[in-house]
Amino acid sequence: MRSMFLALLAATAIATTPTMAKDVSVAVTAIVEHPALDAVRDGVKDALAEAGYKDGENYKFIYQSAQGNPATAAQIARQFVGDAPDVIVPISTPSAQAVVAATRDIPVVFTAASDPIGAQLVKTMEKPGGNVTGLSDLSPVAEHVALIKEIMPNVKKIGYLYNSGETNSVSLLAVLKEAAAKEGIEIVESAATKSSEVKGAAQALIGRADVMYVPTDNTIVSALESAVTVAEEGKLPLFTADTDSVTRGAVAALGFNYYDVGKQTGVVVARILKGEKPGDIDVEVAKGTDLVVNLGAAKKMGIELPQAVVDRATKKID
Template sequence: MKRKGLFATLLVMLMIVMAACGEGETTNGTSNTNTNSNTGGSGNDGKKYKVAISQFVEHPSLNAVKDGIIAALADGGLVEGDNLEIDYQNAQADFNNLQPISQKIKDGKPDVAVGIATPSAAALVDEITDSPVVFAAVTDPIDAKLVSTLEAPGGNVTGASDSNPDAINQLMDFIASEFKDVKKVGIVINKGEPNAVVMADTAKARLAEHGIELVEAPIATSSDIPIAAQSLVGQVDALYVTLDNTVVEAIDILLDIAHEHDLPFFSSDRDTVEAGAFATVGFKYYDHGYEVGEMLLEILKDGKNPGDMNIRKPENLDFILNIGAAEEMGITVTDEMKAYVKDPETNIIE
């Protein structure tokens, strides 16, 4: 009888202990005491993100934008292959690829979609209306109908423009002041790219103030560039190229013609100057991409609403001169020309 009583007592005590241990469990047996136990910590630790990138074409400037975006995300703690998945799509300058790419990105349900260059950004904005879209390397987001205002645009779209009209005006003034013999400036342009048209119109208006004519050689695809560029030889005194993705994709053709015929060649981006053009007023596209990447972090990690974020544009502009390329075009670089450059160590390329 004593053994049975002892056994009964022990059984009751065991049941009490088990009941006490069970108070920290839900009905499905998972612990309620630490809701982050499967993430390895508190807050966003362990969370994985998905970013989709649609890029219109591969060329140095747009590639630098993409690299800058990825670098900013990594510096913010989002590392591809770790807690970040990147779905990268490239339209290869084919407008027919834009809608299928945008549909594919939408179906993939990324946390944020990024459009690099106006055509890709516009396609994403048309397709995606219920999740964040951020654009980069867009000349005029209002003209492209991506947003209706640059300040707190509302909706699900924000981003950064890669153009400041002041840069174009400063470059045209430089041409007029330092190249007195230039009366006509030639431009190869794809009028199917709104960004190219906007920039060309700005340049045309500014040159007209100096009595200089902008002569256009229209193209539809990059394969048209050799004939279009050759048609300007003997008709113009200098060449200029905007942030025209179709043209920049095949910039070597224009550079060869400029060098062969001693035509001063001016561009709208640093990468083209580094490739062999003479001058621009601009910035580094990697830095532009990095800034866009920081905007993505604000959306992904800080929970900001894209519609509340102002559209950004380049502010720290500087003249960039390629001295070596000048020799190829028969340009004598003067001290007056060099004086335009605020940061000679960085922006005078020997």
């Protein structure tokens, strides 16, 4: 009898062990590797560590990049679904679309997806239902236009360098056109569908636009140096929505700290690991904006940044 009691006691202890003691797995994927998306990944991992999840101790962190290939993103999504992790975290709109299409059961927390409704990731931002929630990084586009105009008061045409096949960038184009029209500014489009086309698409803006603007577009950002070279040679100031791109040669950006975006995402993942249902968690919008300027890039592209802009920058690169 005593042995049976002890066995029952042990079984009860196992059954009532908190979620934290249970080994779990989190599978993370991104459409491509570049500083912003890498920062999101690192932020997710660090937020989970702060929540008590230690990689290799009580949970497993899995990461794969699609290397810019949507077909690979779909393949990774199917592989992850087959592996059945506790949560899948797709970084970027293309990866999120691939994962959401692949599962209706495994919890999904997307991140760095500007327009989740337009991308058909969720039907509503409030308590989306089902197995999906996440984080939107919708850019403050009207503020970007205002910043460009503050730096270059005579701007008449903004060149929009983007991947026309990326839903996120198409959605942002519509927002940009509306914001620019209010300032009497025309948008000139130039598209690249893969990284090898970025330089040519940037060159197509020379003589047609006063500035070049790159949204949070994974294809363009992954090959940003090609656009920077064109901008320097053509004296076409390059602005971006991605603050990490300023260290790579853009003049200025007003946007999110993507490491913080990752940490905000990781908090949501931890809530799900501890028992909440993704469909009951509102889709959040990334918090905070940083102004980063590159004084050296401005000189190379033939402009001088107003002192007022430099003074309020959260980070300055010389």
